[in-house]
Amino acid sequence: MRQVERAALAGLAGFVVLAVGAAAGLWAQGWDAPVGRAYMAPGTGAWLGTDALGYDLLAQAIQGTRVSLVAGAGGALGAVALGGALGSLAGLRGGWTDRLLAGATDAFAAVPPVVALLGLGLALGPGLSTVVLAIAATQWTGVFRAARAEALRLRAADFYRAAQAMGAGPGHQIRWHVAPALRPVLRSSLVVLFAYAVRLEALLAYLGASAQELPSWGRLLARSGSELARGVWWPTVAASLPLLLLVLCAQVLADGAHGWAIRKR
Amino acid sequence: MRVVGGMESPGELAGLGRAALRRAVVAAASVALVAGLVFATFELLADPAALRLGRGASPEAVAALRAEMGLDRSWGTRLWGHVVGGLSFEFGVSHVRGAPAGALMARALGPTLAYALPGFVLGTVAAVLGGLAAARRRAIDRPLAALSTLLLSLSSVIVVVLAQYVLAHRLGWFPALGWPLGAEAGGVARFVALPALVWAALVWAPDWRHYRAVFMHEWAAPHVDGLRARGVPERRIGRHVLRAAVGPIVARIGQRLPHVALGSVVVEQLFNIPGLGALLVAAVHTADAALVQAIAVATAAVTIGGQAVCDAIVWLVDPRVRRRDVP
Numbered sequence: 146m147r148q149v150e151r152a153a154l155a156g157l158a159g160f161v162v163l164a165v166g167a168a169a170g171l172w173a174q175g176w177d178a179p180v181g182r183a184y185m186a187p188g189t190g191a192w193l194g195t196d197a198l199g200y201d202l203l204a205q206a207i208q209g210t211r212v213s214l215v216a217g218a219g220g221a222l223g224a225v226a227l228g229g230a231l232g233s234l235a236g237l238r239g240g241w242t243d244r245l246l247a248g249a250t251d252a253f254a255a256v257p258p259v260v261a262l263l264g265l266g267l268a269l270g271p272g273l274s275t276v277v278l279a280i281a282a283t284q285w286t287g288v289f290r291a292a293r294a295e296a297l298r299l300r301a302a303d304f305y306r307a308a309q310a311m312g313a314g315p316g317h318q319i320r321w322h323v324a325p326a327l328r329p330v331l332r333s334s335l336v337v338l339f340a341y342a343v344r345l346e347a348l349l350a351y352l353g354a355s356a357q358e359l360p361s362w363g364r365l366l367a368r369s370g371s372e373l374a375r376g377v378w379w380p381t382v383a384a385s386l387p388l389l390l391l392v393l394c395a396q397v398l399a400d401g402a403h404g405w406a407i408r409k410r
Numbered sequence: 411m412r413v414v415g416g417m418e419s420p421g422e423l424a425g426l427g428r429a430a431l432r433r434a435v436v437a438a439a440s441v442a443l444v445a446g447l448v449f450a451t452f453e454l455l456a457d458p459a460a461l462r463l464g465r466g467a468s469p470e471a472v473a474a475l476r477a478e479m480g481l482d483r484s485w486g487t488r489l490w491g492h493v494v495g496g497l498s499f500e501f502g503v504s505h506v507r508g509a510p511a512g513a514l515m516a517r518a519l520g521p522t523l524a525y526a527l528p529g530f531v532l533g534t535v536a537a538v539l540g541g542l543a544a545a546r547r548r549a550i551d552r553p554l555a556a557l558s559t560l561l562l563s564l565s566s567v568i569v570v571v572l573a574q575y576v577l578a579h580r581l582g583w584f585p586a587l588g589w590p591l592g593a594e595a596g597g598v599a600r601f602v603a604l605p606a607l608v609w610a611a612l613v614w615a616p617d618w619r620h621y622r623a624v625f626m627h628e629w630a631a632p633h634v635d636g637l638r639a640r641g642v643p644e645r646r647i648g649r650h651v652l653r654a655a656v657g658p659i660v661a662r663i664g665q666r667l668p669h670v671a672l673g674s675v676v677v678e679q680l681f682n683i684p685g686l687g688a689l690l691v692a693a694v695h696t697a698d699a700a701l702v703q704a705i706a707v708a709t710a711a712v713t714i715g716g717q718a719v720c721d722a723i724v725w726l727v728d729p730r731v732r733r734r735d736v737p
Contacts, residue, residue, distance in 0.1 A: 248432070248435070248436050248439065249439070251436045251440070252436055252439040252440040252443050253440075253443060254713075255437075255440035255443075255444070255710040255713045255714050256440070256443065256444050256447060256706065256710060257668060257672060257705075257706055257709040257710065257713070259672065259675055259687070259690065260444075260448075260690065260694075260702065260705065260706040260709070261447070263690065263691065263694040264447070264448070264451040264452065264694060264702065265451065266694075267451070267452075267456055267694050267695065267697065268451045268452075268455035268456045269455070340562075340563075344565050344566075347565040347567060348565065348566065348567065348675075348676065351565075351567050351676070352675070352691065363565070363567070366565065366567045366568065366571070367567075369571060370570075370571040370574065370575075370680060373571060373574075373575045373579075374574075374575065374579055374586070381568075381571065381572075384568075385564070385565070385568040385571075388564075388565055388568070389560075389563050389564055389568070392562075392563040392564075392565075393559070393560075393563040396559055396562055396563050397559075400559075
């Protein structure tokens with residue numbers, strides 16, 4: 146692991162600590178009550194200033210970490226679980242199972258993701274679980290393709306066919322052959338999707354489909370454009386800086402994991 | 411082995427026929443799936459009549475509106491209507507806007523293409539040239555990689571907000587937002603420039619990484635070493651590398667086509683452009699099933715059609731694909 150990746154991992158861990166602390170009530174509890182006048186500049190009472198209603202922006206940004214992390218991790222895990230399971234099934238079974246699953250995935254991939262995301266947001270109502278579900282439901286097709294390609298390679302491998310010929314049961318096959326073969330691919334898609342899912346959550350929050358009961362960076366961003374035009378720059382900073390840092394950490398790790406998956410082959 | 415490309419053998423054509431048949435089946439299944447999903451979302455999960463009347467509506471009023479909108483028929487009939495309508499590109503009338511959904515969509519396509527097409531061309535050309543340069547020289551690679559990672563880490567909302575603030579409000583180079591009501595050509599160009607630039611930047615960041623990886627791969631290919639060993643000048647080698655990279659480049663452009671047709675929801679919302687993305691958001695929020703269906707099916711058709719056209723181009727340009735030397 147290179148130095149940059151170590152720093153990125155430390156950054157990610159920092160965000161997790163922030164989120165857990167905020168959820169446990171250790172800090173940033175004052176986000177749901179006004180602390181002063183509207184649009185107080187940073188440093189005057191509130192570290193990052195206040196928003197249009199006089200709420201503390203730093204507390205809101207810290208609480209927003211919870212939403213982003215849950216949406217990113219949940220969405221990525223869901224997509225990897227669904228795509229990985231279907232992809233390895235298609236690749237290992239082959240034949241008509243493979244043809245049908247691959248065709249169905251191709252058909253599904255043609256559904257425009259924006260339509261699916263917005264439609265699910267409307268149908269299920271705004272909320273964090275909606276975001277997680279929408280991200281998982283729209284992003285699994287890429288994982289399916291990667292897992293299927295790896296499973297096809299495994300299916301043709303001599304050691305795997307030898308294990309089958311010796312009568313290895315499904316449990317043994319999954320434990321010793323399928324899981325180790327798929328792990329690098331799935332791990333790299335997990336990190337890549339995490340970075341993407343965090344940005345998708347911000348987009349959905351901007352469009353009003355994300356969690357309503359907690360502050361999120363996307364909802365802070367939604368207002369920040371008009372505020373910036375009036376010279377109020379601190380809400381933009383409070384929303385975009387943590388988002389930039391979190392996605393940057395995930396992106397660096399994703400690039401590392403991707404290179405790692407290729408070298409491992 | 412055949413050295414010169416020429417007429418296709420019967421085997422190649424039979425493979426082509428099978429591939430075309432599979433594509434047609436998948437295409438029909440996709441459109442039917444899109445229509446079914448739109449139906450499930452907007453008529454089963456969400457009740458369009460209740461959404462239109464609001465929360466305080468009486469059950470009788472909702473039932474009456476449901477009957478008027480044809481929602482009281484059995485769900486099998488309605489699903490069948492949706493799927494058949496999607497497959498025949500007959501989208502029906504938007505209940506919310508009282509106009510044919512196809513016409514509404516066609517009217518919104520113009521503004522979207524006005525900024526998305528120039529932006530996409532600009533972003534793709536910059537990404538291909540940048541990728542080629544970065545694959546050759548480390549001094550170019552480093553700053554471009556940093557820029558691309560930064561842009562990738564920023565949410566598109568932030569990119570648009572910052573571009574509006576710095577380039578429009580602070581520097582005053584462009585109008586901040588808006589869309590000309592008249593049809594004067596110069597007016598459109600003035601308003602389109604900044605959204606197109608932002609769109610180009612959003613396209614450039616992920617695509618540059620893609621093209622850089624493609625060119626890295628091609629520069630390391632054995633035949634490039636062979637050419638160098640024979641003393642072929644670097645400029646000519648570059649032509650060979652470009653030609654070998656045509657397949658991945660065209661494939662990537664094909665993947666991007668639906669983005670060009672649908673545009674960016676964020677760009678259109680923040681720049682106030684009356685395009686397809688903005689129309690889609692409005693249609694979803696009003697549970698306008700016919701309009702959502704029209705946009706979704708049209709985008710799916712562009713996705714599938716674009717993929718097919720790009721595969722055909724690669725098949726024609728790249729003899730290795732025709733001979734199945736590369737997957």
